[in-house]
Amino acid sequence: MSESQVKQKxxxxxxxxxxxxxxxxxxxxxxxxxxxxxxxILARGDGIELELYNAEDGSYGExxxxxxxxxxxxxxxxxxxxxRKKIAFRSVSELEATLAPKAGFIEExxxxxxxxxxxxxxxxxxxxxxxxxxxxxxxxxxxRQHLPGINISTIKSSLFKLKERxxxxxxxxxxxxxxxx
Numbered sequence: 001m002s003e004s005q006v007k008q009k010x011x012x013x014x015x016x017x018x019x020x021x022x023x024x025x026x027x028x029x030x031x032x033x034x035x036x037x038x039x040x041i042l043a044r045g046d047g048i049e050l051e052l053y054n055a056e057d058g059s060y061g062e063x064x065x066x067x068x069x070x071x072x073x074x075x076x077x078x079x080x081x082x083x084r085k086k087i088a089f090r091s092v093s094e095l096e097a098t099l100a101p102k103a104g105f106i107e108e109x110x111x112x113x114x115x116x117x118x119x120x121x122x123x124x125x126x127x128x129x130x131x132x133x134x135x136x137x138x139x140x141x142x143x144r145q146h147l148p149g150i151n152i153s154t155i156k157s158s159l160f161k162l163k164e165r166x167x168x169x170x171x172x173x174x175x176x177x178x179x180x181x
Contacts, residue, residue, distance in 0.1 A: 013048050016077040018055045018070050026074050121150060122158045126167065129179055137176040 019026035029035055030052075042048050053061030055073055068077060068084075076085045128146050129138070143155050159177055162168045169178045 014051060014079060015048065016051050016053055016064075016079060018053050018061070018065050018073055018075045018077065020056045020073045021054065022056065023073050029074060121154055122161060125150070125155060125158045126162060129162075129168075129177075134179060137171065137174070137178045139174075139176050 019030065021027060039050065042050050053064055055062055055065035055070060055075075068082075070077070070084070072086050074086070077083070125143065125147065128143060132138075132146055133142065140152070140156055140159065143159070144152060147155065159168065159170075163170045163177065167180060169180050171177075
């Protein structure tokens, strides 16, 4: 069975978040960068989904809020247990703590997201080396000329990582690198 078939069989845990546009707390929450980041993280994971419902728009969200007797917002509802939680959103960390079924889920995902950006830069640097310096020695400044948008410290640490992986040779006396193989 392929990995995609296994992922399709796993049903995510769904939480409902009821809000009212007239509520200042709700408005600030929905516009906050940290809440948007949380939604991106949850969208990437396969275990949790967050559905937003407007409790005063006259449609499904309002009807569902009436059925569940939701009289405060923002309100997080677990449809499996029926548990309701009013969250005073001083920070989105309260919502993160509520939604994370296991300790460290959000932190792990943030770390993976950050490492993903780093590995993209390392790959970009490696591609530049393979393209411009396939057989000759090069310095940090040589790479910097081909990658002006990347910070010099990032290039330096990436070259060190590539050296540690056995992709680059390093001459410490001349401070130059060379592609191996």
